[in-house]
Amino acid sequence: MTAEPSTPIGRPEPAGGGGLALIGRLAAAPLARLAAAYLLLAAVFAIAADHFLTTDNFLNIGRATAVFGIAALGLTVALIAGALDVSFGAVMSVCGILAAERIAAGDGAAAAVAVALAVGVGLGLVNGLLTAVLRLDALIVTLGTFSIFGGWAFLHTNGAPTPASDDAFARIGRGETLGIPTPVVIMIAIALVLAVVLRWTGFGQRCYLVGDNPRAATLVGIRAAWVRAAALAISGLTAAIAGVVMVANAGVANAGEGERQLLNAIAAVVIGGTALAGGSGLIVGTLLGIAVLGTIDNGLNLLGVSSTWQDVLKGVIVVFALVLDRIRRRDA
Amino acid sequence: MTPLLEAVGVVKTFPGVRALDGVDFELRAGEVHALLGENGAGKSTLMRILAGDHVPDAGELRFDGRPVRLASPADAIAHGVRLVAQERALVPTLSVGENVLLGRLPRRRGRVDWGAVRAQAAELLARVGLDVDPATELGLLRRDEQQLVEVAKALSDEGRILILDEATASLSTSESERLFDVVRGLRAHGVGIVYITHRVGELASVADRVTVLRDGRNVLTAPLAETSHEGLVEQMVGRRLADLYPRARPEPGEVRLRVDGLSADGVCSDVSLEVRAGEIVALFGLVGSGATEIPYAIAGDVSARGVVEVRGRVGLVPADRRSEGLFPQGTVGRNIGAATLGRYGPAGIYLRGRETAAARRQIAALDLRPPRPWAPVAKLSGGNQQKAVLGRWLERGADVLLLSEPTRGVDVGARAEIYRLLGDLCAGGRSVLLASSDLDEVVGLADRVHVVSRGRVVSVLAGDEVRHDRVLEVATR
Amino acid sequence: MGQDVRRRRAAAERLVQDLETGAVSRRQFIARATALGLSVPTIAGLLAACGDDGGGSTAGGSTAGGGTAISSSGGARGAEAVAAKVYPDGITSDPEYKGPNGGSRVAFLPPDAYDGTDEHGIRRWVCYDFTADKPYRIAFAHFSAKWDLSVEMAARAERAIKAMGCEPLIFDNNFDADQAIKNVDLIVQQQADFVVEAQIFPDANKAIYKRLEAAGIPSGYFAVEGPDGALFEDAGNLRMCTALGEWLGEYARDNWDGQVDLVMLAAQPRAGAYVAEREVGYRAGIKKVLPDLPDSVFVEFDSQGLLDESQKKAADVLTAHPDAKTILGCGSNDDAAVGIVRALEAAKRADTAAVAGQAGQASAVEELKKPDSPFKVSAFTDIETVPWLAAIGILELMGGEVAPVNFLPFYLITSDNVGDFPPQAGTLA
Incomplete structure (x- = not known):
């Protein structure tokens, strides 16, 4: 995995054990570097901005990032399996709207969430099936379905907002669980589940193999297309959850809302060190990527920097992360 | 006689690998000098240095006895070095003539002079013994013919040094023979040829001298006549051939x-x-x-x-x-x-x-x-x-x-x-x-x-x- | 209030019908209309529209020589209301009359005009047979097919244009300046006689105006201003948000003794100068009521007009002002305002806060219905009148007038009357 230290072949492994050697190894690990960069960033803001280092502020960061963060987690799995899913924003919109419609019809929060999640998985599987059957790159397929799903959301609602006022439903987006905003709890729970799936299940390992080299995976008997389809279904599921949280927070569902989360979510995954070409990446990396994006926004807001500059800075960081991805792959 | 090209004590290190470790190499006008070695022995690195693609960390290159620093492939070309790389650099959808003269198509009043393209290409093709119409689409040619087009392309201007990298890798025996004819013809014209290969067997038909690289060093430079097939392989491999293949095997079962x-x-x-x-x-x-x-x-x-x-x-x-x-x-x-x-x-x-x-x-x-x-x-x-x-x-x-x-x-x-x-x-x-x-x-x-x-x-x-x-x-x- | 409006509207409609059929005399009509609260110019317009029976006096800018009249009242430039214009074609009181191309004699009344007496509102009547000269082609390029309100606006414009006996050309600007400019090329190609542009990029409006001017086609602009000299229709950001600011200021005065610790302005700096007038209006309105409020309590941030963006930024503003207790929030639109509300709720500081938005978006209506929400007030632009006002603009332009700015009526919505003002999507669907 990317976090593994590397030693050039033909040289003896550095004698293990010593504290310095450990630090050296950590410094070589991209994730450790990212974590260090994050701490540095946080330290700068802690010094520069008055109310940065408060519990409430970090809860704010969590609340501000949860929606795109949840989507980014599933996207990480899809991307590790070599499927760059760009349709998830539209899936968010569709599932959010469907949930709001269930609420508006008086079906209650549980039914609304169930419908949204089922449809999210379904749309993810549609992506997976099209990728498998048409033997196309997931990016191409999901670019198409992005337009189809997103367009359907507009056609279905006629562009009109769908109100979703239900107290139980609203708590998903605005409530607190154990003193922590519920969206953040959901994000962390999903992160834990997906991290376990990737690290401790055969399916998770197959995602890495398929993303790394689909041809080789096929030759060792892995059904690469189905692994990808399942990974895309996971991406669809998290997009649906993100859509539900988004609508529950807003209290109203609008077509086109989810699509706006696209760049942030992809940026979080890329900053987190998941290879764009697939085959490597970690959930904890994406969490760090989410934290980096959220903290930059938050810190600059506290410092009163204009949002245009924030966009520019985030763009620079994403390009930087892509360059690192490129260098890492060239080294490999 | 001053050698056409000399490399003295060339060192090249890549991260984690010392690819060349003080290699000497010499090429005379009108000779075919074979460069032998296993994969990773340093052949490609040396070739790239001669073609200006890599700059050596230490050592010197001399053309006609004068020290020269090749900072880019363009420098090497200016010194008359022509490389026929293993990876084809041809465009299959263009005509043979265009491929041969690619990058220096003759022009008249700003427009490509197709008559001149035809004539010049035909002459170059004749030099490599290839009898095809320059207007033919390249993709329609056989592999060996394409290889010869590649050679003709390398000769399309004043090339004095031709580097052939694994030129026969995808050619059949008879196809290779044809290429060797061309190489011998060029040698007769005074062109110095570096012939890179790992096939020892084909050297006899083409090479005058041979240099063997192993682990980034040259272990042997000798006239081909003074070497044997087995001896060369053993030099490349660094061990006796008989040790390469296991012998004793049990009786086959079910x-x-x-x-x-x-x-x-x-x-x-x-x-x-x-x-x-x-x-x-x-x-x-x-x-x-x-x-x-x-x-x-x-x-x-x-x-x-x-x-x-x-x-x-x-x-x-x-x-x-x-x-x-x-x-x-x-x-x-x-x-x-x-x-x-x-x-x-x-x-x-x-x-x-x-x-x-x-x-x-x-x-x-x-x-x-x-x-x-x-x-x-x-x-x-x-x-x-x-x-x-x-x-x-x-x-x-x-x-x-x-x-x-x-x-x-x-x-x-x-x-x-x-x-x-x-x-x-x-x-x-x-x-x-x-x-x-x-x-x-x-x-x-x-x-x-x-x-x-x-x-x-x-x-x-x-x-x-x-x-x-x-x-x-x-x-x- | 809403009940009342509807009742009065029904009464006005009956009255107009009676006038048309001759059941009431002009004199009786004027008396009853005045009792209903219709403005003088409106009454004059109605009389003009329903024909001159030759008896009695006519009020205000009424018709002469059987010509068509338009009249107006109110508006920010209010009092100096446009005088009635006389147009060449004759007027008939025959409601069944059809022009040569099927157009009726037009008498537009905004079908859902809530109240003819609103101090900011204007009421106009247009009576003109557009088919008499030639069947004009009128192009309406609306914001985007992805916006329900815009779709409805386009549908109404199409109906109105057809009713005038003109040929409608409807275009979708798709929230995209390039698309809007491409549409102009089509409009020119299809030889429109007049164009109404509704799109959100001020610079694009200037380009559009230039192209249309070069092609000799007059044009009018809705919501985002065109260049000087072009007809412009809107509720008026400054006007509307000043009213909202006053409302907030009065709220603070009545509930917090005028003590305000923080005013959050969820702005949209990237939407251009015209939209930026909303924050100017909010500030002016609040200061009008609370003149001693220091500038330092005003904090403006870029919400992009989006709920989640506004929420994130507002949350950070609240973090940066931990001691602010009484808080006013001003949304560039309702979504931005709801974003402020969400941030206040998350920070548990919603109890001593009041938030205003504008547009009457669904998110705002949901909030206004909640008794304990800090979302207190929104403003609802009466877009019903858009095509109707556009038609007036056309007439004015054809009459060689300098194009005016026409301010549309707007209404403040609070928890008291939110039941009468369903979200625009609901009303228009």
Whole structure:
């Protein structure tokens, strides 16, 4: 995995054990570097901005990032399996709207969430099936379905907002669980589940193999297309959850809302060190990527920097992360 | 006489590798100087330095006795160096004439002068002995003709030094012969030619002198007449040839793999063969014969008709390690465990500890280096990568190993190890089907050779008939 | 209030019908209309529309020589209301009359005009047979087919244009300046006689105006201003948000003794100068009521007009002002305002806060319905009148007038009357 230290072949492994050697190894690990960069960033803001280092502020960061963060987690799995899913924003919109419609019809929060999640998985599987059957790159397929799903959301609602006022439903987006905003709890729970799936299940390992080299995976008997389809279904599921949280927070569902989360979510995954070409990446990396994006926004807001500059800075960081991805792959 | 080109004490280091370690090389006008060496010996690096693609860390290049610094390929071209690289630099959709003169098409009043293109291209083509209309689309030419176009292109202006890199790699014997004619013709014109190859056999027909590189050093420079085939190979390999291939093998046991009338569109037709326990059976064919694709058909990777009976498990070691065999971002452990993920825990659970333990077993059995399951596989040498792929199937418990070009891009040391390993595996009762276009390894290893041509088995050779000349004769018939 | 409006509207409609059929005399009509609260110019317009029976006096800017009249009242430039214009074609009181191309004599009344007496509102009547000269082609390029309100606006414009006996050309600007400019090329190609542009990029409006001017086609602009000299229709950001600011200021005065610790302005700096007038209006309105409020309590941030963006930024503003207790929030639109509300709720500081938005978006209506929400007030632009006002603009332009700015009526929505003002989507669907 990317976090593994590397030693050039033909040289003896550095004698293990010593504290310095450990630090050296950590410094070589991209994730450790990212974590260090994050701490540095946080330290700068802690010094520069008055109310940065408060519990409430970090809860704010969590609340501000949860929606795109949840989507980014599933996207990480899809991307590790070599499927760059760009349709998830539209899936968010569709599932959010469907949930709001269930609420508006008086079906209650549980039914609304169930419908949204089922449809999210379904749309993810549609992506997976099209990728498998048409033997196309997931990016191409999901670019198409992005337009189809997103367009359907507009056609279905006629562009009109769908109100979703239900107290139980609203708590998903605005409530607190154990003193922590519920969206953040959901994000962390999903992160834990997906991290376990990737690290401790055969399916998770197959995602890495398929993303790394689909041809080789096929030759060792892995059904690469189905692994990808399942990974895309996971991406669809998290997009649906993100859509539900988004609508529950807003209290109203609008077509086109989810699509706006696209760049942030992809940026979080890329900053987190998941290879764009697939085959490597970690959930904890994406969490760090989410934290980096959220903290930059938050810190600059506290410092009163204009949002245009924030966009520019985030763009620079994403390009930087892509360059690192490129260098890492060239080294490999 | 001042040499045309001299390289003195050239050193080039890449991160983690010293590719050239004080190499001397000299090229005279009107000679063909062969540069021999195994993969990784430093041939390509030296070639790139001569072509201005790499700048040496130390050492000196001299043209006509004067020290020169080549900072870019353009500098090298200015000094008359022309490189015919292994990777074709031709555009298949353009005409032959355009390809030959690409980048310097003759112009008149700002427009391409097609008459002049035709005339100049025809002259250059004549020089390399190629009789085709310059207006023909390049893609319609045969491989050897394209290779000659490449040479003609290199000669399209004042080239004094021609570097041919593995020029015959994709050519048949007769096609190669034609290229040699051209090379001899150029030599007569006073062009100095660096002829890079790892095929010792073809040197006799073309080379005047030979330099052998091994591990970044030149171990021998001598007139070809003073060397022997075996001696050159041993210099390249750094050991005695007899040690390369394992010898003692037990009596074959029961039939493990039986293929009957196997046909797959575009790959093979009506292939039948048997491999017994403890046997190495080879499928040999020249490049393009389809031999190396037959293992894929047997493994069910391409849809095929016919009967395949296997006693035990099959493991396929694909030809192109990079694109088909390895998981390049993975560790050694992941590469070894890839085919057996289901075994590392109950009910879909995966426990890395178990994979690591399995990897350690295979690393020990295969003497894979470095012996660390968590080493990134991409940093391994070709031979050790191949061991990881083999280890994957051994871990899976494969009884029948289907290998396609198992030593392509593997340096000689590791090659010998892989051969030994295959010998050991057979001694342990496994069966090996080896599909290869490397005559040496087929002859050195196989109990039986199925010679393949155009997807069909044209002959089966066994026992005393498994000889270089015999196999080649059948294959080229 | 809403009940009342509807009742009065029904009464006005009956009255107009009676006038048309001759059931009431002009004199009786004027008396009853005045009692209903209709403005003088409106009454004059109605009389003009329903024909001159030759008896009695006519009020205000009424018709002469049987010509068509338009009249108006109110508007920010209010009092100097446009005088009635006389157009060449004759007027008939025959409601069944069809022009040569099927157009009726047009008498537009905004079908859902809530109240003719709103101090900011204007009421106009157009009576003109557009088919008499030639069947004009009138192009309406609306914001985007992805916006329900815009779709409805386009449908109404199409109906109105057809009712005038003109040929409608409807275009979708798709929230995209390039698309809007491409549409102009089509409009020119299809030889429209007049164009109404509704799109959100001020610079694009200038380009559009130039192209149309070069092609000799007059044009009018809705919501985002065109260049000087072009007809412009809108509720008026400054006007509307000043009213909202006053409302907030009064709320603070009545509930917090005028003590305000923080005013959050969820702005949209990237939407151009015209939209930026909303924050100017909010500030002016609040200061009008609370003149002693220091500038330092005003904090403006870029919400992009989006709920989640506004929420994130507002949350950070609240973090940066931990001691602010009484808080006013001003949304560039309702979504931005709801974003402020969400941030206040998350920070548990919603109890001493009041938030205003504008547009009457669904998110705002949901919030206004909640008794304990800090979302207190929104403003609802009466877009029903858009095509109707556009038609007036056309007439004015054809009459050689300098194009005016026409301010549309708007209404403040609070928890008291939110039941009468369903979200625009609901009303228009």
